[in-house]
Amino acid sequence: xxxxxxxxxxxxxxxxxxxxxxxxxxxxxxxxxxxxxxxxxxxxxxxxxxxxxxxxxxxxxxxxxxxxxxxxxxxxxxxxxxxxxxxxxxxxxxxxxxxxxxxxxxxxxxxxxx
Amino acid sequence: xxxxxxxxxxxxxxxxxxxxxxxxxxxxxxxxxxxxxxxxxxxxxxxxxxxxxxxxxxxxxxxxxxxxxxxxxxxxxxxxxxxxxxxxxxxxxxxxxxxxxxxxxxxxxxxxxxxxx
Numbered sequence: 001x002x003x004x005x006x007x008x009x010x011x012x013x014x015x016x017x018x019x020x021x022x023x024x025x026x027x028x029x030x031x032x033x034x035x036x037x038x039x040x041x042x043x044x045x046x047x048x049x050x051x052x053x054x055x056x057x058x059x060x061x062x063x064x065x066x067x068x069x070x071x072x073x074x075x076x077x078x079x080x081x082x083x084x085x086x087x088x089x090x091x092x093x094x095x096x097x098x099x100x101x102x103x104x105x106x107x108x109x110x111x112x113x114x
Numbered sequence: 115x116x117x118x119x120x121x122x123x124x125x126x127x128x129x130x131x132x133x134x135x136x137x138x139x140x141x142x143x144x145x146x147x148x149x150x151x152x153x154x155x156x157x158x159x160x161x162x163x164x165x166x167x168x169x170x171x172x173x174x175x176x177x178x179x180x181x182x183x184x185x186x187x188x189x190x191x192x193x194x195x196x197x198x199x200x201x202x203x204x205x206x207x208x209x210x211x212x213x214x215x216x217x218x219x220x221x222x223x224x225x226x227x228x229x230x231x
Contacts, residue, residue: 032217043118043205043222044157051217090157094217101170102147102220106156 002027002093004105012111015083021076021108023091030096033074035065038088038107047089050074061085086112118223120206126229132194135226138187139208147220148181148191149205157205163189164211196230203227 007022025031032051036044048059055067065076074091091105119138127133139146148160161171163183171181178197183189193200207220 034219036220041224043207043224044220045222046219049217049219096217101159101162103159104149104157 002031002095002103004091004093004103006089006091006105006108008108009106010109010111012113013081014113016080018079019077019081019085019110021089021091021110023074023076023105025072025074025091025093027072027093027095031093032096033065033067034092034094034102035059035063035074035076036090036092036104038090040087044090047076081110081112083112083114085110118206118208118221120204120223120226122226123224124227124229126231127196128231129197130195131230132192133196133200133228133230135191135204135206135228137189137191137206137223139189139206140221141187143208143210143221144186145209145211145218146183146189147207147209148189149207151203151205151225152201160191160204193228196228198230201228201230 003026005024013019034049035047037047038044047063048057050057050067058064063078065074067074088107088109090107092102094102121136145164147162150158160173161181166183181191203225205222205225207222209218209220
C-alpha cells in the first residue's frame with residue numbers, strides 16, 4: 001500500500017521569499033504523483049501532476065515540483081510567493097495501472113506574511 | 115460545467131440522528147469518491163465507485179456508514195446513527211477513468227461540514 005509523508009505541517013514565510021514544501025512517498029510499485037491546493041472553505045484543486053517523462057513538472061500559479069525516484073520525493077517549490085498563496089497543500093500518490101485510489105498526505109499549511 | 119455539487123454545505127445535528135450527504139458528480143465522469151477530512155487524520159478515502167459500482171469501501175469506518183450511487187449523476191453518504199466523532203468535512207470528488215488508470219485528476223466539491231452534538 002502507498003503512503004505519503006509531508007514533513008512540515010506548517011510553513012510560515014514572508015512575501016516574495018522562496019518556499020519548498022516537502023513530500024516523501026512509499027510504494028512497492030511505480031506511482032503517479034500529485035499536488036493539490038485547498039483554499040479556506042473550499043475543496044481541493046490540482047496544482048500539478050507527475051505521470052512520466054521529465055522529472056521537473058510545472059503547475060499553475062508559478063509552482064513546480066521535482067520527482068526524485070531514488071529519494072522517493074516530490075517536493076513542491078515556488079521561487080517567490082504571494083499573500084494569495086496562503087493555503088493548505090496536499091501531496092498525493094496513486095499506483096500506475098492500479099486503481100483510481102488516491103492517497104493523500106496530511107497537508108502543509110503555508111502562511112505567507114507581508 | 116457547474117463542477118461537483120455537494121449538499122448540504124453545513125449540517126448540525128444531534129447524536130443519534132440520521133445524516134444524509136449528497137453529491138452530483140461532473141457529467142461524463144465515471145469515478146466518484148467520498149473523502150473525510152479531520153484535523154487529526156487529514157483526508158481519508160471512505161469509498162469509491164466506478165461506473166456506479168462500489169470498488170473499494172475499505173475506508174468506511176463502520177456499519178453506521180453507507181454509500182450508494184443509484185445512477186451516474188447522484189450519490190449519497192449516510193450515517194445512521196451519527197456520533198460526535200463523525201464531525202468532519204466530507205468531500206465528494208469525481209474523475210474520468212480512461213485507459214491510464216490512476217493518472218486521472220480528481221475534481222472536488224466544496225465539501226459538507228458536519229457537526230454532531
